Amino acid sequence: MERLLVLEDGSVYRGKAFGSDNFRIGELVFNTSMTGYQEILTDNSYYGQIVMMTYPLIGNYGINRDDYESIDPVVFGFVVKDYCEEPSNWRSQQNLDSFLKAHNIPGIYDVDTRAITLKIREEGTMRATLCNPDADIDKVVETLKNTDYLHDQVSHVSTNKIYPVPNTGKKVVLIDFGAKLNIIRELSKRGCDLIVVPYNTSSETIMSFHPDGVMLSNGPGNPEDLPEVLDTIRELIPQTVVFGICLGHQLISLACGAKTYKLKFGHRGGNHPVINLTNGTIEITSQNHGYAVDIDSLKDTQLEMVYQALNDKSCEGVKHKQYPCFSAQFHPEASAGPQDSRLLFDIFVDMMNEVSENA
Numbered sequence: 001m002e003r004l005l006v007l008e009d010g011s012v013y014r015g016k017a018f019g020s021d022n023f024r025i026g027e028l029v030f031n032t033s034m035t036g037y038q039e040i041l042t043d044n045s046y047y048g049q050i051v052m053m054t055y056p057l058i059g060n061y062g063i064n065r066d067d068y069e070s071i072d073p074v075v076f077g078f079v080v081k082d083y084c085e086e087p088s089n090w091r092s093q094q095n096l097d098s099f100l101k102a103h104n105i106p107g108i109y110d111v112d113t114r115a116i117t118l119k120i121r122e123e124g125t126m127r128a129t130l131c132n133p134d135a136d137i138d139k140v141v142e143t144l145k146n147t148d149y150l151h152d153q154v155s156h157v158s159t160n161k162i163y164p165v166p167n168t169g170k171k172v173v174l175i176d177f178g179a180k181l182n183i184i185r186e187l188s189k190r191g192c193d194l195i196v197v198p199y200n201t202s203s204e205t206i207m208s209f210h211p212d213g214v215m216l217s218n219g220p221g222n223p224e225d226l227p228e229v230l231d232t233i234r235e236l237i238p239q240t241v242v243f244g245i246c247l248g249h250q251l252i253s254l255a256c257g258a259k260t261y262k263l264k265f266g267h268r269g270g271n272h273p274v275i276n277l278t279n280g281t282i283e284i285t286s287q288n289h290g291y292a293v294d295i296d297s298l299k300d301t302q303l304e305m306v307y308q309a310l311n312d313k314s315c316e317g318v319k320h321k322q323y324p325c326f327s328a329q330f331h332p333e334a335s336a337g338p339q340d341s342r343l344l345f346d347i348f349v350d351m352m353n354e355v356s357e358n359a
């Protein structure tokens, strides 16, 4: 069956249908990872976005029970070049089409993903939707142009209940803005005794657990949509060790007085080189973000930049000059993507050990 991908600039791409027909308007973004489509599809940070893979062959190793980054995927659409219907992998339990159908995600394949990616690189990300071939295109384009980007996506993907992930090591409160499961796995592997809390939990409630540290997770949307969280972060920084990933990094930066801005087409993929400015080493990182911290705005803050993107020189990580607080724009938990930066979780645990030894 045919299906269309329509962009807000009026361009129409004709392809074939897979997944569900739950058509929604989303921001069309591209991801350059060669593998990892299951982790990408289940990453809550994509809430409200239609994801296009630049790697041409997708679906060939199926969907397995282990590579989920959330239980309930929230991607608004999936765009690929070649879809492989019959996966070949010992871990595979279902094909991609049945996964997309089960989670109500529409997909399209057999479109020229290289041409669409070049358009987005030149013109920036844009609103798009999938639709049936008999749709009134002028009307669809008009609706796309008149639809606002989403706000407050975090409230849809954060937990609404506090829950523990017990262990015997350092007590860590994880603020869930739509946390990837691999953040929980990496902290658990290091023995951390986790308490996961909703994104709008007060600093008093967080500190009532007497944590050794607080982890701020990744999450969808514009960091400026969460002003109430900034006060909480400002209150936490002088009291405990704080580590932020992606949205968590942007929120720490905003809380300390820096500014954020929207990138033209974002960083999404498993091959982004980043320089560690403290020792000059380069890490190949996993990334998924559309916003970034403004480097100039760090001047008037207590933060210093410690990581920088080699592709576009944007800020990739900061550290507080006075308190044990640091953050990364990229994903040290990887999943999908390279594991060069997992050391950051060890640094977090070391910082918590150091603070409790000196207490």
Ligand SMILES: NC(=O)CC[C@H](N)C(=O)O
Pocket: 045, 217, 218, 219, 220, 221, 222, 223, 245, 246, 247, 248, 288, 289, 290, 291, 292
């Ligand atoms: N993965 C994330 O945490 C993404 C952060 C934020 N939503 C952005 O797009 O920049």
